Amino acid sequence: YGATKAAADLMIGQMAYDGLRAVRCRPFNHTGPGQSDAYVVPAFARQVAEIVAGKSEPVIHVGNLEVERDFLDVRDVVRAYARLAMVDVDAEPDCVFNIASGRPRKIRDILDMLIARSGIDIEVRTDPERLRLNDTPFACGDASKARDRLNWRPMVPFEQTIADVFGYWRRMCGAR
Numbered sequence: 001y002g003a004t005k006a007a008a009d010l011m012i013g014q015m016a017y018d019g020l021r022a023v024r025c026r027p028f029n030h031t032g033p034g035q036s037d038a039y040v041v042p043a044f045a046r047q048v049a050e051i052v053a054g055k056s057e058p059v060i061h062v063g064n065l066e067v068e069r070d071f072l073d074v075r076d077v078v079r080a081y082a083r084l085a086m087v088d089v090d091a092e093p094d095c096v097f098n099i100a101s102g103r104p105r106k107i108r109d110i111l112d113m114l115i116a117r118s119g120i121d122i123e124v125r126t127d128p129e130r131l132r133l134n135d136t137p138f139a140c141g142d143a144s145k146a147r148d149r150l151n152w153r154p155m156v157p158f159e160q161t162i163a164d165v166f167g168y169w170r171r172m173c174g175a176r
Helices: 002-017 040-052 074-086 107-118 144-150 158-173
Strands: 024-027 059-062 068-070 096-099 104-106 123-126
Touching: 002 024, 024 074, 040 059, 040 107, 040 158, 059 107, 074 096, 074 144, 096 144, 104 107, 107 158
Parallel strands: 024 096, 059 123
Antiparallel strands: 068 104
16 A cells, blocks of 8 residues: 555656646545544544443454554544645645654553443553554654645644544444
8 A cells, every 4th residue: 555655646746747737645544434444543433432332342452552653633634635635836846745743652541531421441452463563663753844835734624634533433332
């Protein structure tokens, strides 16, 4: 997935040098209610909601919780896309915008936020099968160009994002 995104970015960059009017956007990790549980935040939210609903034992199996990622709300990402579509941007070959919060978060902290919302004592177990050998320990974006040229910044507090994702999974799992 990452290699495909990088290849597409390089191809569009080359086409821009050849005269294509192009704007490249690099969104960092984003999440929100309704996102597939194939991603870490909704995966944890679903597991916690299943525990709250009494459908699972109070144990969550995890991989590496120490990695840090730059997360933001998908609604903020969509706002950035809308601004990119509406603003007249000088499409020089380096017209690349990072869409990021600029704030790294440990995966452990996100899981802790979800567990705290559950009100239940949940055991967290590291599962060697879930560890990735080539996990990048830290990824955080600089969205200063988006702030400066698009007048964009994240507006949805991360705590609200977590509450909304957890609320979605509670409804999906029939938890009260």
